[in-house]
Amino acid sequence: MADEDSTQITQDMPAVDQEPAARSPLEAQMAGESGGPGPEVVIGGAFVGGFVLAKLLKRLGGGD
Numbered sequence: 001m002a003d004e005d006s007t008q009i010t011q012d013m014p015a016v017d018q019e020p021a022a023r024s025p026l027e028a029q030m031a032g033e034s035g036g037p038g039p040e041v042v043i044g045g046a047f048v049g050g051f052v053l054a055k056l057l058k059r060l061g062g063g064d
Helices: 025-033 039-061
Strands: none
Touching: none
16 A cells, blocks of 8 residues: 555635633623523423323322
8 A cells, every 4th residue: 555545635624603702700600691591490390390290190090
């Protein structure tokens, strides 16, 4: 096998456009707070959904 066969041609890839990282702790905190509801809301919603599902299954199943 010749040396020419074992070489691999590579191409330069363009840089990926990304938003610049937050420059200060305040900017990072503000960026994190705009992410939607907190975990308490999600956990509460899951609890209420599970409770409603249990009541529905109990009614459909004819349990005591």
